[in-house]
Amino acid sequence: xxxxxxxxxxxxxxxxxxxxxxxxxxxxxxxxxxxxxxxxxxxxxxxxxxxxxxxxxxxxxxxxxxxxxxxxxxxxxxxxxxxxxxxxxxxxxxxxxxxxxxxxxxxxxxxxxxxxxxxxxxxxxxxxxxxxxxxxxxxxxxxxxx
Amino acid sequence: xxxxxxxxxxxxxxxxxxxxxxxxxxxxxxxxxxxxxxxxxxxxxxxxxxxxxxxxxxxxxxxxxxxxxxxxxxxxxxxxxxxxxxxxxxxxxxxxxxxxxxxxxxxxxxx
Ligand SMILES: Nc1ncnc2c1ncn2[C@@H]1O[C@H](COP(=O)(O)OP(=O)(O)O)[C@@H](O)[C@H]1O
Ligand SMILES: [Mg+2]
Numbered sequence: 274x275x276x277x278x279x280x281x282x283x284x285x286x287x288x289x290x291x292x293x294x295x296x297x298x299x300x301x302x303x304x305x306x307x308x309x310x311x312x313x314x315x316x317x318x319x320x321x322x323x324x325x326x327x328x329x330x331x332x333x334x335x336x337x338x339x340x341x342x343x344x345x346x347x348x349x350x351x352x353x354x355x356x357x358x359x360x361x362x363x364x365x366x367x368x369x370x371x372x373x374x375x376x377x378x379x380x381x382x383x384x385x386x387x388x389x390x391x392x393x394x395x396x397x398x399x400x401x402x403x404x405x406x407x408x409x410x411x412x413x414x415x416x417x418x419x
Numbered sequence: 420x421x422x423x424x425x426x427x428x429x430x431x432x433x434x435x436x437x438x439x440x441x442x443x444x445x446x447x448x449x450x451x452x453x454x455x456x457x458x459x460x461x462x463x464x465x466x467x468x469x470x471x472x473x474x475x476x477x478x479x480x481x482x483x484x485x486x487x488x489x490x491x492x493x494x495x496x497x498x499x500x501x502x503x504x505x506x507x508x509x510x511x512x513x514x515x516x517x518x519x520x521x522x523x524x525x526x527x528x529x530x
Contacts, residue, residue, distance in 0.1 A: 289498050292477025296506075299481060316481040317457050324453075324474075377470045382454035389458070 277305075277339040283326040283350075288376070291327045294335050295320040298346070301337065306418030307344070311410055314390040315344055318408045321383035322348035328373055330404065341417065346408040355398040362388070362396070420444050420527060422486045422509050425465070429523040431488060431511035435500040438507035444485040447524050449517050453478055460484060465524060467517045471495045476502040476510070486510070490517045 279301065281294040299316045319335065326333045326348060333350025355361045362384050369379025388394045391408045398404040423440035426433060433440070445463030450456050451470050460466055462483045467490055468475060476499060479487050486509035489495055495510060503510045513520050 289473045289502075292474055292481070295481055296477060313462075313482070320457060320477070320481055321454065376472055376474070377451050377453045377468070380452040380454040382452075382458060386454055386458050 279337045281335045283323055283333055283335055285327060285330060285332045287327060291324060292320060294323045298337050302344070305339065308416035311344065311412065311416050314410055315346060318387045318390040319346050321386045322346060322406055322408065324378065325383055326350050328369060328378055333403070342412055344410045344412060348404070348406040350403045352401065352403040354400040354403050356400055358396050358398055420529060425524065425527060425529070426486070426509070426511055428527060429520070431513050434495055434510045434512055435503040436507055436509040439486065439509045442485050444529055447521050447529060449521060457482070467520055469493055471499055473498040473502045475499065476506055476508050479508045480506045488513055488520055490515060490520055
């Protein structure tokens with residue numbers, strides 16, 4: 274299998290289209306015949322990364338990369354960044370507004386869900402440069418489709 | 420049990436997503452926090468929630484849930500129904516409470 278790369282733009286505050294990028298990612302992986310438990314993990318992690326761009330950032334991109342051993346989701350946004358990444362990783366920690374919480378977002382479980390669903394999660398962020406997240410899930414023989 | 424049969428037996432009103440009603444319901448999950456649903460709901464679950472915005476369809480499609488059931492006669496936005504129709508995610512409405520719906524599903528053998 275050759276390396277494959279897709280790039281998707283994600284807009285801030287667009288709650289109607291939010292989730293479309295993760296849906297596209299899921300469809301691509303299904304067409305490639307990737308194992309369904311791997312698709313589930315990537316779908317959940319990509320959804321959480323996408324929603325964080327919609328809710329917490331000023332907009333960004335999600336990148337899907339498929340290589341023979343690894344599926345990688347990269348989420349990059351233009352800011353405002355996370356002041357304390359360690360704190361943000363804690364279950365239940367959220368700075369979501371009341372309006373967004375009423376919609377059922379802001380449980381503070383997004384980053385923990387990304388961690389649980391990945392083999393490796395890298396979060397780099399600073400106020401000023403934006404947030405850069407890498408989610409990697411390993412593919413073993415038999416899980417990687419044709 | 421098929422989504423369609425369950426929906427008919429307990430008198431749920433199908434609002435959109437008929438294409439998905441030949442799926443199997445294998446469980447029930449009740450929660451209004453989306454990340455919580457993402458973490459805990461299982462494939463084939465009937466998801467009972469009072470959230471009615473379009474993003475619930477994305478959650479249900481990503482997790483391959485059986486259907487979405489909106490309790491207590493809560494109205495559902497047009498955007499949501501359009502998306503449910505496109506994605507083939509059944510969205511039902513019921514006059515019952517979440518617990519009332521869960522009881523009916525349990526009686527039909529969904530445990
Ligand atoms: N892309 C991002 N840009 C800015 N802040 C973020 C971003 N992602 C997460 N955060 C911060 O980390 C917190 C925790 O994120 P998360 O675990 O996804 O929970 P939630 O989205 O429910 O608040 C957020 O409330 C926010 O303060
Ligand atoms: Mg989040």
